[in-house]
Amino acid sequence: MKKLLTILLVTILCSCKDNTKQLNLTEGVYLSNVTIISTEDGTYRPYIGHLVVEKDGIVYVGKNKPSISGTFEQIDGTGKFIIPGLIDSHVHIPGVQGMLPHHIEKYPELATAFKSQMPKSYLYYGFTTLIDLGGISEELITSFNKQEVKPDLYHVGYSGAAVANGYPMNFTPEEFRFDAVPNFIYMESQAENIPDKYDPADHTPRAVVKRIKNSGAIAVKSYYESGFGRMMGLPVPTKGIMKDLLTEAHSNGLVLTVHANSLEAHSFLVDIGVDIIAHGIWNWGKYKDVPTDSLPLEIKRTLDLQIQKQIGYTPTLTVIEGEKALVDTEFLDQPGLEKVVPKDLLEWYKTEEAQWFAKEIFNELTVEEVHTIYDNVQAHAMLALKYLSDHNGLILFGSDTPSAPTYGNQPGHNGNWELKLMKEAGVPLHKILASATFNNAKAFHLDSSLGSLAIGKKANIIMMAKNPLLDIEAYDAIEKVVIGGKVIKRQDLEVTE
Numbered sequence: 001m002k003k004l005l006t007i008l009l010v011t012i013l014c015s016c017k018d019n020t021k022q023l024n025l026t027e028g029v030y031l032s033n034v035t036i037i038s039t040e041d042g043t044y045r046p047y048i049g050h051l052v053v054e055k056d057g058i059v060y061v062g063k064n065k066p067s068i069s070g071t072f073e074q075i076d077g078t079g080k081f082i083i084p085g086l087i088d089s090h091v092h093i094p095g096v097q098g099m100l101p102h103h104i105e106k107y108p109e110l111a112t113a114f115k116s117q118m119p120k121s122y123l124y125y126g127f128t129t130l131i132d133l134g135g136i137s138e139e140l141i142t143s144f145n146k147q148e149v150k151p152d153l154y155h156v157g158y159s160g161a162a163v164a165n166g167y168p169m170n171f172t173p174e175e176f177r178f179d180a181v182p183n184f185i186y187m188e189s190q191a192e193n194i195p196d197k198y199d200p201a202d203h204t205p206r207a208v209v210k211r212i213k214n215s216g217a218i219a220v221k222s223y224y225e226s227g228f229g230r231m232m233g234l235p236v237p238t239k240g241i242m243k244d245l246l247t248e249a250h251s252n253g254l255v256l257t258v259h260a261n262s263l264e265a266h267s268f269l270v271d272i273g274v275d276i277i278a279h280g281i282w283n284w285g286k287y288k289d290v291p292t293d294s295l296p297l298e299i300k301r302t303l304d305l306q307i308q309k310q311i312g313y314t315p316t317l318t319v320i321e322g323e324k325a326l327v328d329t330e331f332l333d334q335p336g337l338e339k340v341v342p343k344d345l346l347e348w349y350k351t352e353e354a355q356w357f358a359k360e361i362f363n364e365l366t367v368e369e370v371h372t373i374y375d376n377v378q379a380h381a382m383l384a385l386k387y388l389s390d391h392n393g394l395i396l397f398g399s400d401t402p403s404a405p406t407y408g409n410q411p412g413h414n415g416n417w418e419l420k421l422m423k424e425a426g427v428p429l430h431k432i433l434a435s436a437t438f439n440n441a442k443a444f445h446l447d448s449s450l451g452s453l454a455i456g457k458k459a460n461i462i463m464m465a466k467n468p469l470l471d472i473e474a475y476d477a478i479e480k481v482v483i484g485g486k487v488i489k490r491q492d493l494e495v496t497e
């Protein structure tokens with residue numbers, strides 16, 4: 001009798017463990033016989049198995065065939081691959097690529113077409129989660145979320161925590177900049193340049209982070225930028241301010257991500273131990289002219305510390321490429337672009353009027369000179385990334401779409417380009433995949449619902465015809481995108497005229 005009980009108990013335990021219990025679905029999706037590529041620890045062990053979705057969540061994933069009944073759509077995954085939906089942890093969704101407010105006013109139909117296509121463009125390239133790292137408004141969040149199909153959107157509040165008159169406030173005329181950046185940090189050294197109507201008590205790191213938290217943000221964005229190009233000598237946060245922002249972010253359950261792309265800025269932030277740096281190191285300062293195949297010791301040391309402290313490193317290589325694209329006459333003719341950029345807008349980008357930003361940043365430079373400058377910076381950026389990757393740094397995928405008012409960083413397309421550039425830099429494919437899924441989810445505290453294919457997680461899934469662990473082209477061989485349990489064919493996300 002006792003033996004029988006034991007056998008019975010073992011059988012029950014096994015069947016639970018096997019997950020072969022009957023799943024009765026009402027709004028199900030059953031992906032059968034598919035290669036499942038997901039990780040909970042950074043190591044990939046792909047296998048052919050099955051995944052079941054009910055409503056917006058994953059209810060089964062495993063090698064054994066599930067026992068299901070009820071209402072569900074079955075998708076035969078034979079020969080296909082599934083991964084978790086991609087997370088782009090550095091985008092900016094307000095605005096229209098390549099346009100200033102007066103262009104938008106002049107061509108409202110181009111702006112409308114862009115905005116209604118934009119969420120689909122991200123999904124077209126597999127990006128099911130976006131983290132907006134600039135300021136966002138309640139109005140924009142509402143209008144984005146009203147779209148029928150769109151990625152999940154997270155943000156950092158109504159503005160970043162920039163120091164008064166520092167980057168990126170400096171771009172806005174003085175009379176508007178303080179209202180435009182409601183979460184600016186009051187700095188004693190800037191007291192004379194801050195209008196009296198702003199109470200310093202409302203602009204301490206504590207007050208600012210509280211406000212950011214209350215706006216539904218998942219992170220605090222700050223900046224360390226002393227300037228570049230013709231814009232130099234900008235005010236930067238003190239160590240005290242940055243440390244306070246970090247402490248306040250943590251006590252509010254937020255992460256601190258900071259804009260920095262110079263050696264000076266990275267070493268300042270690495271020393272403090274911020275959570276994430278929103279760009280790679282490409283402004284090498286006094287090392288800017290060193291050969292592109294050797295990493296100066298000082299940069300190596302900064303990267304070593306970053307690796308040791310496991311500070312998130314967001315390469316954003318398309319920042320450089322997206323500006324260089326403005327002198328590339330073939331850029332706008334790529335077949336991948338017409339899938340995600342409305343035709344009339346693509347045509348406008350080819351006009352003289354749309355070259356305003358290129359004229360502004362390149363001035364009198366020839367195409368060759370632009371290439372020489374940008375290729376050198378990019379080679380340095382890639383070298384730093386390769387080192388960080390080879391030594392197990394924490395790479396977070398982020399495309400910074402768009403990083404400037406360039407038409408070179410288009411929604412979705414730019415993220416896809418970023419994946420390819422990471423590969424070009426020498427990051428192995430499994431690390432690229434982890435950076436855009438598991439690593440991002442964990443770093444931004446979204447891993448209870450996103451970042452892997454596991455029971456209880458949100459059903460954001462990409463089905464591909466190629467294996468992303470073997471071929472970078474897999475990210476352009478997407479067949480289906482599942483967002484919150486809704487299955488969408490890739491071609492249904494393309495631009496329609």
Ligand SMILES: [Zn+2]
Binds near residue numbers: 091092
């Ligand atoms: Zn950015």
